[in-house]
Amino acid sequence: xxxxxxxxxxxxxxxxxxCNGKRVGLVPTMGALHAGHLSxxxxxxxxxxxxxxTIFVNPTQFGPNEDFSKYPRTLDxxxxxxxxxxxxxxxxxxxxxxxxxxxxxxLEPPTVSKNWEGQIRPGxxxxxxxxxxxxxxxxxxxxxFFGRKDYQQVAVLRAMVRDLNVPIExxxxxxxREQDGLAMSSRNRYLSPTDRGRAVGLWNALQHVQSxxxxxxxxxxxxxxxxxxxxxxxPVDRIDYAAIVDGVTMEPLSHVLPDAVAIIAVCIGTTxxxxxxxxxx
Amino acid sequence: xxxxxxxxxxxxxxxxxxCNGKRVGLVPTMGALHAGHLSxxxxxxxxxxxxxxTIFVNPTQFGPNEDFSKYPRTLDxxxxxxxxxxxxxxxxxxxxxxxxxxxxxxLEPPTVSKNWEGQIRPGxxxxxxxxxxxxxxxxxxxxxFFGRKDYQQVAVLRAMVRDLNVPIExxxxxxxREQDGLAMSSRNRYLSPTDRGRAVGLWNALQHVQSxxxxxxxxxxxxxxxxxxxxxxxPVDRIDYAAIVDGVTMEPLSHVLPDAVAIIAVCIGTTxxxxxxxxxx
Numbered sequence: 001x002x003x004x005x006x007x008x009x010x011x012x013x014x015x016x017x018x019c020n021g022k023r024v025g026l027v028p029t030m031g032a033l034h035a036g037h038l039s040x041x042x043x044x045x046x047x048x049x050x051x052x053x054t055i056f057v058n059p060t061q062f063g064p065n066e067d068f069s070k071y072p073r074t075l076d077x078x079x080x081x082x083x084x085x086x087x088x089x090x091x092x093x094x095x096x097x098x099x100x101x102x103x104x105x106x107l108e109p110p111t112v113s114k115n116w117e118g119q120i121r122p123g124x125x126x127x128x129x130x131x132x133x134x135x136x137x138x139x140x141x142x143x144x145f146f147g148r149k150d151y152q153q154v155a156v157l158r159a160m161v162r163d164l165n166v167p168i169e170x171x172x173x174x175x176x177r178e179q180d181g182l183a184m185s186s187r188n189r190y191l192s193p194t195d196r197g198r199a200v201g202l203w204n205a206l207q208h209v210q211s212x213x214x215x216x217x218x219x220x221x222x223x224x225x226x227x228x229x230x231x232x233x234x235p236v237d238r239i240d241y242a243a244i245v246d247g248v249t250m251e252p253l254s255h256v257l258p259d260a261v262a263i264i265a266v267c268i269g270t271t272x273x274x275x276x277x278x279x280x281x
Numbered sequence: 282x283x284x285x286x287x288x289x290x291x292x293x294x295x296x297x298x299x300c301n302g303k304r305v306g307l308v309p310t311m312g313a314l315h316a317g318h319l320s321x322x323x324x325x326x327x328x329x330x331x332x333x334x335t336i337f338v339n340p341t342q343f344g345p346n347e348d349f350s351k352y353p354r355t356l357d358x359x360x361x362x363x364x365x366x367x368x369x370x371x372x373x374x375x376x377x378x379x380x381x382x383x384x385x386x387x388l389e390p391p392t393v394s395k396n397w398e399g400q401i402r403p404g405x406x407x408x409x410x411x412x413x414x415x416x417x418x419x420x421x422x423x424x425x426f427f428g429r430k431d432y433q434q435v436a437v438l439r440a441m442v443r444d445l446n447v448p449i450e451x452x453x454x455x456x457x458r459e460q461d462g463l464a465m466s467s468r469n470r471y472l473s474p475t476d477r478g479r480a481v482g483l484w485n486a487l488q489h490v491q492s493x494x495x496x497x498x499x500x501x502x503x504x505x506x507x508x509x510x511x512x513x514x515x516p517v518d519r520i521d522y523a524a525i526v527d528g529v530t531m532e533p534l535s536h537v538l539p540d541a542v543a544i545i546a547v548c549i550g551t552t553x554x555x556x557x558x559x560x561x562x
Contacts, residue, residue, distance in 0.1 A: 011448060019300035104392040105410070105444035111385040129386070130445075137446040140421075163386035164411075165418040167292060 001082060002089045007138045010091045014052070014139050022049040026141035026168075028132060031055040032072040032186035033081050036176040040145040041085040043173050047143055053082050054091040054135055056098060060106075061127030072186055091139060098134065106130045110159035112250045116263060117152050117274070120240050128153060129160045136168055144168055149175040149183045151263060151276040155250055175275070177203070183275045190271040199273060201234035202264050205242065206277035209262045213279045218256040220244045231266055240265035240272070244279065282363060283370045288419045291372045295333070295420050303330040307422035307449075309413060312336040313353040313467035314362050317457040321426040322366040324454050328424055334363050335372040335416055337379060341387075342408030353467055372420060379415065387411045391440035393531045397544060398433050398555070401521050409434060410441045417449055425449055430456040430464045432544060432557040436531055456556070458484070464556045471552040479549050482515035486523065487558035490543045494560045499537040501525045512547055521546035521553070525560065 004010045014024050025044030029037050037053075044051035055078055062068035075092070082090055106126050109118070113125035136144070146154050154172045161170055176184045181203030182196075191199055205227045212223055227242040244253050247261040260279040265272065285291045295305050306325030310318050318334075325332035336359055343349035356373070363371055387407055390399070394406035417425070427435050435453045442451055457465045462484030463477075472480055486508045493504055508523040525534050528542040541560040546553065 007446060102392075103444045105441045106389040108387040108389045108407070111383075126389070134446050137448055140448065160386045163384045165288060165415050167418055167421065 001087055004089055004091050007097060010139055017050055024048055024050045024141040026139050026144040027053045028135050029053055029055055030057045031078045032074050033078045034184045036147050036184035038081060038085045039176050040173050041087050044145050045086060050088045052089045052139055053087050056093055058127055058131040060130060061124050063121055072189060107133060109156055110163055112159050113156045115250055116241055125156050132157055136166055141168060143171055145171050145173055147175060148172045151261060152250055187271055195269040198234050198268050201231060201236060202273060202275040205230040206262050206275060210277055210279060213256055220253050220255060236266040236268055238267035282368055285370055285372050288378060291420055298331055305329055305331045305422040307420050307425040308334045309416050310334055310336055311338045312359045313355050314359045315465045317428050317465035319362060319366045320457050321454055322368045325426050326367060331369045333370045333420060334368050337374055339408055339412040341411060342405050344402055353470060388414060390437055391444055393440050394437045396531055397522055406437050413438060417447055422449060424452055426452050426454055429453050432542060433531055468552055476550040479515050480554060482512060482517060483545050483554060483556040486511040487543050487556060491558055491560055494537055501534050501536060517547040517549055519548040
């Protein structure tokens with residue numbers, strides 16, 4: 001596995017591979033890798049001739065009171081895991097390479113970024129879209145792979161790619177879960193054993209709502225209230241949102257329609273967790 | 282000369298040409314072509330194997346009270362001129378292709394866009410950077426050519442390309458002028474014969490300031506005041522600015538330094554004209 005730090009080196013490698021007829025897949029990550037990330041690399045290996053992961057903890061997507069400084073950095077373990085997953089190249093830029101002094105061009109993210117994460121984390125999607133577009137320019141891959149756990153992020157990036165005609169295909173991959181259903185997340189390692197026990201409450205609430213929909217309940221007000229009640233019973237320490245939305249526009253729904261998705265963001269202790277489940281049943 | 286309307290067709294043409302070792306040059310225009318644009322195409326032919334011009338009047342860079350609807354559209358003449366200049370391909374997208382319903386991702390342009398044109402035309406550089414980045418994605422050329430007449434635009438696009446790691450080189454080309462010194466501009470055709478006579482006042486003021494600098498005057502306050510006096514004597518009908526700035530940051534200077542540029546924007550009748558001259562003498 002080749003580790004590259006220099007943007008122009010990775011660009012040349014990718015450009016010449018593509019001219020040689022190779023299909024190149026990209027998996028952008030912030031490191032602290034878990035089985036969810038590795039499933040993206042496996043998917044990239046399946047679809048492409050060359051799989052490239054990037055590891056970069058993007059300061060611009062964290063708010064001032066968020067966990068940027070304490071976000072887990074586990075580079076050695078990340079590289080080992082990528083090696084084992086047969087990732088071909090890893091791009092590990094420095095913060096100075098990605099955000100040098102004086103950088104002042106950002107993206108104004110699409111409308112689909114306004115609600116939910118976008119509202120609770122102002123500036124988050126501005127940071128996400130900007131860094132992802134920078135990576136797409138540095139690594140002109142054919143396909144990029146993102147996890148559905150960050151559901152709104154995928155919707156925002158799809159809109160960005162479409163609106164700006166970025167020549168890349170996005171593939172969203174299923175969320176990988178622990179045995180009990182908790183969605184894999186780099187932030188799960190913040191959870192104390194008790195908090196870890198409570199954390200499965202997101203998955204239970206999502207499954208409950210899905211089963212109600214399967215039983216024929218399409219009334220969003222009732223479904224959201226049931227989800228909320230289950231979360232309060234866990235108990236979780238804060239509910240940022242527990243909503244049923246259109247899975248393309250991220251707009252609230254009053255009635256479950258095809259493409260509907262249940263989305264949840266809560267705090268358990270000081271750890272903020274998000275999860276979602278398609279209701280398109 | 283091949284005329285292409287379809288974004289995916291022009292993308293494939295360019296991508297395969299580059300893989301075949303051809304160097305591709307791009308000249309984005311809003312049509313209403315004059316000798317200035319043609320000099321960009323000639324420069325593209327000189328530097329590259331394939332020269333591509335684009336013709337698209339970008340609605341998003343015009344303010345609500347600006348001349349978008351009456352901006353000159355002269356497609357037949359444009360295509361004839363490009364043919365004569367041996368332009369290889371012309372990309373002529375429709376407004377619906379470039380700005381379909383629901384598009385909502387834009388660029389937040391760099392700091393260098395804040396003053397001057399950016400202040401007087403709010404949203405102008407947001408529109409310029411967004412459309413140019415879209416064109417760079419549709420047409421992944423090696424080099425793009427822009428005229429120095431739009432001096433701040435070149436500075437803004439350079440910052441955008443650098444900040445977002447867009448894999449393209451920008452080349453700024455000298456302003457082409459009429460016999461009397463008036464900078465070529467698509468908007469010159471709005472000028473009545475009397476206004477056309479007054480329009481040379483911009484060039485006279487710029488040359489005067491350059492000669493004062495050559496004689497050793499480096500005091501920006503005095504230089505600006507002389508520029509302004511000359512413009513008022515023309516008379517022009519409004520001075521938006523007549524300033525001496527750092528040619529990289531576009532920040533005001535108090536003293537002429539290397540990279541200093543004199544920039545002017547005025548109205549003559551209802552026609553707004555801009556021009557500039559390097560003072561790096």
